[in-house]
Amino acid sequence: SAVSKFRYFVVENSTVLALLEEPLGNDQDPQPTVTLLIRGGFGRHAWTLQLRHLPRHRSGTKYQHTPNPGRPVPLEDPPPRPHSRHKYFPDSVERIPQCKVDKSIPDLDALFLEDSSGELSELSRLLEKQVVGERRDSSPPCTMDPERECAPPPPCHEFQTARLFLSHFGLLSRLDSNQEPGVPPLVALDTSHPSFCNDLEALDNIGCRTVNTCHVMYVRAGQKQPEHILNNVLSESTVSPHFLEMLLALGWPVKVSQHPGWTGHVATSYKLAHGTTQGDSATESLPSHGGRLFNGDSHVLYWADVSAEIAFVVPTVSRKSKHFDEFQQQDSVWYERSLSACEATDKPRTMSLDLEPHKDPRWSRRHPPTTVMLVWLESYEDHLHFPAAEMMAYTTTGLETQTGPKAQDCFVIFLHALNSGLLRVKLQGPTGRMSIATPLVDGMVISRRVVGSLVRQTALNICRRRRLDNDSYQPPHVRRRMKVQELVSKYRCELTQSELLTYLLTDAP
Template identity: 40%
Template sequence: MFVPEGRPTPNNDVGIKYNVKQRPFPEEVDKIPLVKADVSIPDLDDIVSRELEIQHDKLRTLMTKQIEYENSLERRSDEILKSKPFPDPQTDCKPPPPSQEFQTARLFLSQFGFLSLEALKEPNNSRLPPHLIGLDTSLPGFFDDISYLDLLPCRPFDTVFIFYVRAGQKSSSEILRNVESSATVQPHFMEFLLSLGWSVDVGCHPGWTGHLDTSWSLNSCSDTNDIQQAEEAGTPEDTGGSVFNGERKVLYYADALSEIAFVVPSLTESSEQSSVHSDSTVEADTNTDLMPGILRQHNLTLELFPNHSENLESAKKLSPFVRTKRSSTGKPYPQLGPETKVFVVWVERFDDIENFPLSDLLAETSTGLEASLSNSTSCRSVLLEKEVPLIFIHPLKTGLFRIRVHGAVGKFGMVIPLVDGMVVSRRALGFLVRETVINVCRRKRLESDLYNPPHVRRKHKITEIVQRYRNKQLEPEFYTSLFHEAGDGKPHL
């Protein structure tokens, strides 16, 4: 936890203090010879009588006592000041409270120069609206369109799923169980994870979190003791990386052009159910293949196979590709372009790359951007297996790491900086993997003919909102609406 440093204690030690008697005139004045005019005014000792001398002595005594009294007060005030704590709440300077009288929207418009007569005028010989317009918020659907605009990201987003494969492992359940404990992974693997990005809380993160339902929203974080204890127990030191499985935390990296969520899938309840009911899923697929032959027989009905509908429903529930693009509130998500998903696999033995269960682990890597129900699940899964780029990392005994790249070659050629067969150092591993992921996902978006950059989609949506909800007003009416008094007596925009 970051604790800010306190204010420094004042230091009254200013060094050696010299008692210098100040002269009213410079020393050169004493070298000037006197004239008769200089002695025209007699000295005080020459004209003082006995009575005046008594008064002078009395005045001199009062001045001496006053000087001693003032010096004692000064010493006493210094002692009191040293005994008080620093900073003194009574004398400490505090910033004034922020003003609540102004409105931030009008202040923003005025500071950036939008509140001007030229900003309200429409350009000549152009269909573009003026730089500053008013929107009618009373029209139906306005806030739905604003919420839709908030769901459009401002940068391309990518997702990286990281797996750890021990020597000789072939099943997905064993691979997912490796990251549950730090004793089952190599120390360099944890160092590699922390070099990819920084840890963020899914509920409080405003960016991409690896899944569409929890991204780009500031959800309320619960402060209950149970959640705090669970988060303290799930630190990266206690686990092999499963704390970053996307449920509460992920590893996040972002720059001005892209953002990446690094997710370490672990064995969850849904994963165990999918492995237990794998036989029923296969049976559902075989029954689905028999469906056309059954429907051609008019004397037979689906009631002859009472378990077929149940198996089909269970297959739909277990498959991640049949999820509809809807949020938790039931609103459909906008089209966000092709799904950019990359697998990074840490293998202890290089020969296990050929036995990596890609099709089984695809079910554990849902991002919310999967195809809708209209597409075939089996065809879609085969297509995804060919499209998903794989980056295998194998630690060598020399302390270096051997790279194996699969599926990262498209119609634009090979992606760099990591290439197949390269050997990299421990210091450069995290940076090179991250840059390769960014380039792979960027190439994949370029290969899609239907992809539009995020800023283009947001610009089109803003133009649509302006055309649909524009409130055409005269200049006096517009400025009057800015200072319109609301029901609580405060101006609103």
């Protein structure tokens, strides 16, 4: 399998690194290359790194290996050395007349004649033997190769790129024999275990961001019936132009069939359909609308950051209801994000937006989502008669419990346009509970230029506060980190520092 081609490590007991050492045999640009898969608390990412001798803007100048780097040619004939005989005494010493004192020390020849013990003869024999041996060793043998010029070694074509990456990023320098007991900063994982692939897939299916939904409505003066309120967005003439301006400030429009993230309902989220759906072709016949385009059938308004994603849906009476009944009888465990059943014509998302599958491949809901409504009022007094309970039937996301959402748990953000061009804010939440969420405050007046960002951040803070009310709630990044720690406890290779370095120096299986 592909997993066996990677080397898996865990850094700081929170991040999984998968390193692939690619061979360079068929590469047109032979550079040491390593493919890196990073699985952390905030998703997974893929990187490809290359070790280059030159920067990319100079990639046209290829590094050519030359056997002769162009050093100067050495001199074959050494210069002549003058031969001189060293003298121990000056030449004038021979002309000095000798006296009896000069003959008191006998010369060496006289000592040899008087050698009765034979010690001087033995010493002379040893000296001659040593001279012969030194002359033999100093003379070059006939079989020795002639002197050759030093040449650089041939270029290397295979690199231990996993070791180079870990070394260059300082992950190997932190390994020492005096480290504290526990999990070391770098741990190798055993990929030969049969259940390793399943646990790795479970980690990939844990979402890294929370999902939120906000439903936007337009209420004309004196309207109290849900059908009349929902029909206002069918035409551009029945809504204020400032309302359409606010819609585009909430997020960016995305096509449901081509969007890989959250779309406001589990039936259409995290799927990439092949071809164009009927909803896509129908949107072309809506050149002017009052927000009906973003009812979730073909388009929604979407916004996301590193920790959360939110979809703004403008519900209508004619919204497709085929996805709302198939989730009525489900009873399973709710995850922050779960994987919906994919049809044969759908392409499931395989990046950091993936959801966590359950034994029953359906959405589950232990904790129901927070219902947030954004209502534009032409008359400020209409917030007293807004039919929030009747509107709950048009704000389903597929994550609700069997009993359905309750009107007393709904959060409503009212916006009323003043004659001065400013917007008056009215917040309505569950009674008897702490329902204040910044940056919007009940009774404040804001400008149309900032209404999009303020409303979006307030809706996210409301949903985040409801999640934190549950003591057992775990954010997505915490759940991913705990899954990584589970991988370490199950598949950790007990290696010493020297054994880990030996593992890096050996070829991958």
